[in-house]
Amino acid sequence: MRRFISAIILSAFLLGTLAAQTTGKGVGVIIGEPTGISLKVWQTATTAIDGGLAWSFGSNSKLHFHADYLIHNKNVLKEPNYIFYYGPGVRLRMGDDDRLGVRGVLGVNYFFQSAPLDMFLEIVPILDLLPGTYLSFNAGVGLRYFF
Secondary structure (H helix, E strand, C coil): CHHHHHHHHHHHHHHCCCCCCCCCEEEEEEEEECEEEEEEEECCCCEEEEEEEEEECCCCCEEEEEEEEEEEECCCCCCCCEEEEEEEEEEEEECCCCEEEEEEEEEEEEECCCCCEEEEEEEEEEEEEECCCEEEEEEEEEEEEEC
């Protein structure tokens, strides 16, 4: 994983003058609970679809898949490179006890000025609905490269 992150950062420096984007498709990593691959596709200048395929490294390891509809608000943080976002989503957790639920994402994006990269931090309350009702939380930081 270190090599993958290093390759993304090196690519950003080699690309030099490209500006960070709020358009296009991004792929990268998310580190936290769970840890894995993050994807983001911008729909408009303020909305995007986000997805992840990740693994929980806890004592009861599980595969997670999530998809979210994100709404970005540039006026909340008053900093040009930071954007607050939120939105609804779904999560499927597969392992010893499979679960399906809904997510509520709260996060902050940082857009690099000289590279097509974004960095993000998010906190996600989850309400599992199947096979029973359970409340849990995920959180993570990540880095994505946009093309």
